[in-house]
Amino acid sequence: MGRTSDARGKILAAAQSLMEVRGYSSLGVAEICKTAGVPKGSFYYFFESKEALALAVIDEHWAAERSDWTGVLNGDAEPLERLRQLFEATEARQRAGMESCGTVSGCMFGNLSLEMSNQAEAVRKRLQEIFETQVEMVESVVAEAVGRGEATVTDTRAAARSVVAQLEGQVLFAKLYNNPAQLSALWANSLALLGVRASPVPAVT
Amino acid sequence: MGRTSDARGKILAAAQSLMEVRGYSSLGVAEICKTAGVPKGSFYYFFESKEALALAVIDEHWAAERSDWTGVLNGDAEPLERLRQLFEATEARQRAGMESCGTVSGCMFGNLSLEMSNQAEAVRKRLQEIFETQVEMVESVVAEAVGRGEATVTDTRAAARSVVAQLEGQVLFAKLYNNPAQLSALWANSLALLGVRASPVPAVT
Structure with missing residues (x-):
């Protein structure tokens, strides 16, 4: 479970820093996952939507x-x-x-x-x-x-x-x-x- | 020239009403032109960029x-x-x-x-x-x-x-x-x- 909760934390941290600079609307799930360094497929395991x-x-x-x-x-x-x-x-x-x-x-x-x-x-x-x-x-x-x-x-x-x-x-x-x-x-x-x-x-x- | 300046006005009006509701980042040129009812190709005749x-x-x-x-x-x-x-x-x-x-x-x-x-x-x-x-x-x-x-x-x-x-x-x-x-x-x-x-x-x- 350590690895999965780590991935969730990485997605949250990446989203927070991207949202601080660029807001929400222009962000895509793919970009957030790329910045977080986690596979895009794992996003919906942690979050049901953007x-x-x-x-x-x-x-x-x-x-x-x-x-x-x-x-x-x-x-x-x-x-x-x-x-x-x-x-x-x-x-x-x-x-x-x-x-x-x-x-x-x-x-x-x-x-x-x-x-x-x-x-x-x-x-x-x-x-x-x-x-x-x-x-x-x-x-x-x-x-x-x-x-x-x-x-x-x-x-x-x-x-x-x-x-x-x-x-x-x-x-x-x-x-x-x-x-x-x-x-x-x-x-x-x-x-x-x-x-x-x-x-x-x-x-x- | 009446028709072209009319198209420019339609693009401006559509962009203004879309921006008031949704801001700027999430808008695309195609959507703005569609809302304005003008061909996408004409956008760059009037504006060099979004x-x-x-x-x-x-x-x-x-x-x-x-x-x-x-x-x-x-x-x-x-x-x-x-x-x-x-x-x-x-x-x-x-x-x-x-x-x-x-x-x-x-x-x-x-x-x-x-x-x-x-x-x-x-x-x-x-x-x-x-x-x-x-x-x-x-x-x-x-x-x-x-x-x-x-x-x-x-x-x-x-x-x-x-x-x-x-x-x-x-x-x-x-x-x-x-x-x-x-x-x-x-x-x-x-x-x-x-x-x-x-x-x-x-x-x-």
């Missing part, structure tokens, strides 16, 4: 990213400082991707939302669940900040959704301009969106 | 959208009210698209930024120019509002870029949730991003 593979790639990517988000947002720092750390980590991840691949690949979930949500209902639903969870995670920090009198928004869910929308919009610009520094605006933008009147933590330098 | 067609579709789409933006942002209303009208028009356009096609197709420039910017430098450059122009157009309104003491941001360019990023992020959610009402958050978000302390115009109902 869409099933896309869902598995999304799930694996989200498991890793969710763990990163949880580590930062459930940390010991003050609530707004944790949000700042999340943006810093996001910028650092895009910068590392650019340094290793030459291009900012952006957010896989944002990329697939625009590319696939009108074409694959199962993918749309999965991406909705992921963004809902992201909004919930941010909301929990926003609610803490409001409880401490550091943020003034009344609808914490809507405010958290606007912060995640701002993140996706700025990641789009980081990808378009191939420049992770676009993300440095996120912190000040989020303070404004959350109705923070004065920065309670040191400004980013 | 990428050249994509640029022509982008230019045509932007010419129309730019005219809409100019009409609203250069209008007679007070500056922030013009911004509110821009968001209302954006939401109305997405709603009309959903009513005619069944799905929110989102922003063609945002869609293509995420799908193509790492794969086609000419497209990346054209999309950068379009977003720069959008930011300039919004900035001009923001600067007016700041001059009237209605907005408090100091870096009007950065503030305008954040408003456009917020627009793209909320359009992404509108597409993902197939719900144009996501865009109703844009007005309050933009007031916050522009440092408007109290709404100078009636709130959206």
Whole structure:
């Protein structure tokens, strides 16, 4: 079983790296298997369709990213400082991707939302669940900040959704301009969106 | 010449409607010509490549959208009210698209930024120019509002870029949730991003 699960992992890794650069639609099963170095015949042993593979790639990517988000947002720092750390980590991840691949690949979930949500209902639903969870995670920090009198928004869910929308919009610009520094605006933008009147933590330098 | 320019127009219209639903990568020249009802052989008479067609579709789409933006942002209303009208028009356009096609197709420039910017430098450059122009157009309104003491941001360019990023992020959610009402958050978000302390115009109902 070691060999077969290894082949599944190779297909997943190849699909993830191809999807980060080229998206989903232009990929073929043959190309994915060739990149993975596994026989094409074995693909359907592991995945019933290319869409099933896309869902598995999304799930694996989200498991890793969710763990990163949880580590930062459930940390010991003050609530707004944790949000700042999340943006810093996001910028650092895009910068590392650019340094290793030459291009900012952006957010896989944002990329697939625009590319696939009108074409694959199962993918749309999965991406909705992921963004809902992201909004919930941010909301929990926003609610803490409001409880401490550091943020003034009344609808914490809507405010958290606007912060995640701002993140996706700025990641789009980081990808378009191939420049992770676009993300440095996120912190000040989020303070404004959350109705923070004065920065309670040191400004980013 | 009437017939040939008509064929070019049919190819452009078919490509635009296919790209709105399915993006660029998965389209083939044969499919575009079939949808347009023109012989495949005539494609390369009008366009030297599929990428050249994509640029022509982008230019045509932007010419129309730019005219809409100019009409609203250069209008007679007070500056922030013009911004509110821009968001209302954006939401109305997405709603009309959903009513005619069944799905929110989102922003063609945002869609293509995420799908193509790492794969086609000419497209990346054209999309950068379009977003720069959008930011300039919004900035001009923001600067007016700041001059009237209605907005408090100091870096009007950065503030305008954040408003456009917020627009793209909320359009992404509108597409993902197939719900144009996501865009109703844009007005309050933009007031916050522009440092408007109290709404100078009636709130959206």
